Amino acid sequence: MNTITPTLPKAQVRAVTMVWRREVTAFARTRTCLLLGAVQPLLLLAALNMDAPRYGPATDSAVFLFSGALVVAVLAPASAAGVSYLRDHASGLLQQMLLTPVPRQCLLLGKVLAGTTTATCHGALLLLLTTTAGLPYEPALLASLVVILALSSFTMTSLAVLVAVCLPHPRTFHTATALLAGPMVALSGAFSPSGELPSWLASLSALNPLTHAVDATRTTITAHLPLAPDSLSATIRTAGAGPSCAEELTVLVCCGALCLFLALRRFTRADRHRTVKNTTPPPPLFQPPDL
């Protein structure tokens, strides 16, 4: 028999770590996925740069588009965490993991952390091209951008896993994520200034976590540029009059935490309902013989 109770914190941390390691190992071993993941934001940048001049001088537009592409780059790998959940659900591997005594939250936490890691790595690849956007290779700037990428990845991964837990059918999941991703990118101001949106859409964009991620990215970049162009500042939704970068990131993390909480609640709901108190007395295991 085991000598360690699976409900101890140490055992739970190990379980989360192993689930995380399993997901990251699977990601690292799929070279095609790695390559396509690195190419996707580059293609996006190349396609959008063709129409850059309407946002101002080339440098302003490059920074504008680069900051938007950086945040959008985490969307696809984040949704892959939801796909991984569906794949495990369909293959029976998730069922096998549910047969272990470790708390169910550990399984989902491991998946979310793994999705955050892979999405952050995807986005970080784009940081190698900061010079093409006219950004300096400053350690402080790069570290700040990595932090924003990690928080954005966490939020998007939590949202993808929540959708997967609620809609475990693959077709429904893909339809739902497509339905969410398009408006989220359009309203975030990643590729078009938020000031051009109608007022009612601008109000909706405040509920979009990507909007806060894009704002935080542009605020951070603006703070590190020696001469921040006015046109770039104008694209920040709440420039000079709204929440600071830290507040934007707090809102972003809270959105992610809410999605994670709802996903955990849904995922463990069956287990919670199962542990009902048995009011009938237990039957005797065996009858002792009469002496």
Place this chain on the structure above:
Amino acid sequence: MEPGTGRGNTTGTPPPPPHVTTPRLPPPPAIRAQDLSGSHDGVKVIRGIDLLIRPGEIFGLLGAPGTGKSTAIALLCTLIRPTAGSLWVAGHDVHTAPSSVRGSVGVVLQHPTLDLGLTVQENLHLHAALHGMPRRQAHRRITATLTLTGLLRRRHCPVRALAQATRRKLEITRALLHRPQVLLLDEPTHGLDPHDHQQVWQHVHHMHRTTGVTVLSTIRRPDEAHHCDRLAILQDGRTVTFHDPPPPPAHPGQDPSPPPAPTTPRLPTPVPRHRTGGEPTPKAHT
């Protein structure tokens, strides 16, 4: 010789009364179910089954497709909740302590559940971590278990490179990694060709002899029934035939009463089970 032992006693004195020893109580059953019912996708599949499985035996649950065999396994391993009745597995109540039940059972589901993208060792490490085993203990136990099953040389092979029968054996090995008291097998030979059936059952018997684990296996084919010590037939969600174990003696020294004869049509004569390295063991149902 000591006087009064009865051996070489020539004095004619009556032997002393036999020493009254405390009667040994039988061990608690590994699985005990009373009027157990369960549903699958809203359909009531199990409609009241009774099970009493002794520790260390291989128990078979035979039934045609759709009779509720997989649902019974799902109830026993707490994958689904019983709708009625009581169920105790390895001394734990599934209603109040499902986590303890999951820690005490090893399960091999009908369809393969290995991660094809990982190696043999990585699959076992994942399972060990989910059962709360420390890293060093897991490493030692994985090495010992792989040596026992002859898979040590393939520990770094990706699972997708293994044959179907080998994957099945690996799943059984994985299920026994945390030393459970009960092993639940849901049609362990499902999807395998006849040659692989024998391999898998030999592996089950080998692990059963080595670890002494109680095995409950659902089987679809009657010709696999001889692998089990006792058998129950599942029909329409109920156990039709059930061979009860002999009751414990009412008084010390009394011989146990013979097991009752089954009340339903007899099973076909089983083929003697051939254990690995041993002579054939004839199986008696009654």
